[in-house]
Amino acid sequence: MDITSEQALVDAVKGAGGPLAVQGGGTRGVPVGGQVLSVAGLTGITLYEPGAMTVVAKAGTPVAEIEAALAGENQRLAFEPMDHRALLGTRGTPTIGGVMAANVSGPRRISVGAARDFLLGVRYVDGQGAVVKNGGRVMKNVTGYDLVKLLAGSYGTLGVLSEVSLKVLPKPETHATLILHGLDDAGGVAAMARALGSPFEVTGAAHDPERQETKLRVEGFEASVAYRLGKLREVLGATGAEIDVRDAAASDATWADTRDVAAFHGKDGDVWRVSCKPSDGPAIAARSGAQAWFYDWAGGLIWMLTTTGHDLRQAVGAFDGHATLIRASAESKARLGMFHPEPGGLARLTSKLRAQFDPKGIFNAGLMDHAA
Structure with missing residues (x-):
């Protein structure tokens, strides 16, 4: 079903005779059974107030359309959402509803949040076909459930988003990336921690073990960026690494590749996304059995490439975090589960929560049975 209005969405949910596979632009390759319920036709920016730094858009609105409107006012989506298409080999168009449903957050998460x-x-339709509105166009919430935060990252299992209101931020005047060469995993993670612990406002921190490059992004006014780069050189001089700087154009390409996991594009195998304590990252990677990996979020996020069907969770064992299977065959995702198994108490809580929002269990049924 292709939905083009909120009322059509309500009617579709009320009339559903079985499971619904909720879909936005269809770019994330999430394996869900049931009749496809696509909100890609529910499009349009309904309100944009640059002075208030807020934008309201229907869920199927392409991310590129929103970014273009913001760019006209020198603003941006500061959380720099990933484009999954090249990594997953999917088509379609990334939508703002899909981004929020999956809580897609890029390298800048370490400085601005998810x-x-x-x-x-949000406006959304619950499992009984009721339209629910929560939150607003200011950074304030009313008493009760914070439905805004619950819907983000729920992958459409609690309700189908029809509209979202977002905070946006100004674009910086310029930016650059400091590159440290020659550090191993432990050294790279330590250098990132030192940079983030400094007062010099790093907005991206990633480490590429294959190239032995540790990347640190600095954004802001030109004079401030130059000053902070110089100070970071001093802070990190003790690492013994060779240091150079990439200007704004080269920095853009560096972080677009990091955001979209370009290192694994076109390479055979499964792709895992591991969230962990940064200090635990090198040890987790070492016992993962992965063929390749790299670190984002100062080591708190590890992207891993493994052989087809490899059970990375079993290889790594217990750790403080979770591993999500992002790219794999339908058979592997069915066998291993896309999401990390939950502890018993949390699993019961989330099950009860989904039953409250979707009592008939029709939204993306079974998708997050093993979610973290």
């Missing part, structure tokens, strides 16, 4: 932190309000 996608959900920019979500001010």
